[in-house]
Amino acid sequence: MIQTKAIIEIAGYPRDHVKSTMDMVIERLKTDKDIFVKNVKISDENQIQTVWSIFGEFDIEFENLDTLLSFCFDYTPSSIEITEPQKLNLVSGEFSGLINDLLERLHRYHLIIANMDAENKALKLSLPGKTQPNSKEQKTKKQIKEKK
DSSP states (O other): OEEEEEEEEEEESSHHHHHHHHHHHHHHHHHOTTEEEEEEEEOOOEEETTEEEEEEEEEEEESSHHHHHHHHHHHOOSEEEEEEOSSOOOOHHHHHHHHHHHHHHHHHHHHHHHHHHHHHHHHHHHSTTOOOOOHHHHHHHHHHHHHO
């Protein structure tokens, strides 16, 4: 077993939504068959300007590194500390699998961000008065800036 301390923070608005979301996270963690929640400490909600924030400190045990990594992606804790064992023995094939899973998720997130960026640019261009600059217009604008 891998013993950890994890910090999960939730920020948003309104205050009740932030608290109920943390309650849902706790319930989801406690009912996950691969995650063993040993202890939970939850802060009071704090207001920072117009946003409410709450955080929890969780003592959690995991069967293996794969489950720990999945937890990190699914719950995006602010911080995680492995408290036991002090040393982890990994078979290179298992570690390679973990790294490849990590890379696959990073590539998937990158693709999502790139698609959202392209959609954002397309939406901006679809606004009234916006046109797609062609390469000749871009060169002319660049030349004008250089002359200034």
